[in-house]
Amino acid sequence: MIQTVDFFTPIVDDPYMFGQIAAANSLSDVYAMGGEPKIALNIVGFPNCLDPSILGDILAGGADKVKEAGAVLVGGHSVQDDEPKYGLCVSGFVHPNHIFKNYGCKPGDVLILTKQVGSGIVNTAIKAEMASDRAIREVTTAMSSLNRKAKEVVEIYPVNACTDITGFGLLGHCVEMAEASEVTFELNVHDVAYFKDAIAYAKTGLVPAGAYKNRGYSAAKVDMHNIAEHYIDLLYDPQTSGGLLISVEPQYVDAIMDEFEKAHMDTTVSVIGTVSEKSDKLIRLH
Known part of the structure; x- marks a missing residue:
């Protein structure tokens, strides 16, 4: 239960x-x-x-x-x-x-994210009356979308670890999962799916206070060398009703992504990185 x-x-x-x-x-x-x-x-x-x-x-x-x-x-x-x-x-x-645990990632695993990132930043833009209609539609659709389809797609495969992305932001939850699994995550910043216009809003400073709190909590465990500031803000942005972050062995990724396409998801699914042996940092951004 x-x-x-x-x-x-x-x-x-x-x-x-x-x-x-x-x-x-x-x-x-x-x-x-x-x-x-x-x-x-x-x-x-x-x-x-x-x-x-x-x-x-x-x-x-x-x-x-x-x-x-x-x-x-x-x-x-x-x-x-x-x-x-x-x-x-x-x-x-x-x-x-068949319980999905938020630890158990193995070196060589691939990381899949089932919703876009940046809902907190878009919501900040909405409050400032600066958000576009398309950004509002996209973020409300994603936040109200159940993670049911995502779970049903991956449950037939051997999932090594899974968590949902919420208030700690993508990087906060990645740190938690990597630390518990005693591994390092290699995240490709430009492969992460972001909400429409969220990058532009982040560049103009429409960043909620929670993103800075999240960053202060785990920044020492993240190698963010040469990564633009607005991407760091997006990756630490606190999410509401975010997607699932799933760690699976690479041989299953193509089949899983095909199943996501067949499921007609209301959100954008992205392959955001891989898992490596534990190093001096829990997360490395590329």
């Missing part, structure tokens, strides 16, 4: 979309462990000064996403709060022999 909980404040203006994104984010931990979500409970904080219909739209978005996941929403709990908050407590199941 897998048990997880997650909730946060609104990151988009549309309440229904906020409910969808928050629910997809909460369900992600189950998929990241190779499991199937079965039961969900709403967690709600809501101010009494807002129209109750807003809460209804948030809950409707979450309920539709839970239904899409094939799980059942069985209730929940709400409290009065100064700021809206929403998420889920989720129970799921996975066979003990």
Whole structure:
């Protein structure tokens, strides 16, 4: 049995979309462990000064996403709060022999990422009213997209390690996985899929504070020599409902990427690097 909980404040203006994104984010931990979500409970904080219909739209978005996941929403709990908050407590199941662990990467493995990077930077641009319509559409689609398809594609292959990319950013989660696996990741910065316009926004300084906090936590473990500053900001950018980072042996990569194409993913899947023997740095950017 897998048990997880997650909730946060609104990151988009549309309440229904906020409910969808928050629910997809909460369900992600189950998929990241190779499991199937079965039961969900709403967690709600809501101010009494807002129209109750807003809460209804948030809950409707979450309920539709839970239904899409094939799980059942069985209730929940709400409290009065100064700021809206929403998420889920989720129970799921996975066979003990088929659990995806966030460690176990082997030298020679290839690293696959199933969603674009830079949602925090795009959301910062949205708040500043500087985001393009295409960037807004892309980021909301990706954040509300379940990691279900990604999990179903790779579960038939021997996955050595897997995690979902969330608030610590891509590099934060890579450091965690590499350290636990006692290996070094060789990441190709230009092979990572980024959200449309996210690079341009990063260049203009539309970077959330969380990216700098993430960098301060693990920068000493990352070789970022000769890498442009805006790419470092993107790789440390805190993600909301990010994709799965999967470590597999190279002989399976072509078949997996073919299966991703057949699955008609709503997100961009990219091969972002390889795993090598442990060196003086946990991550090397190229």
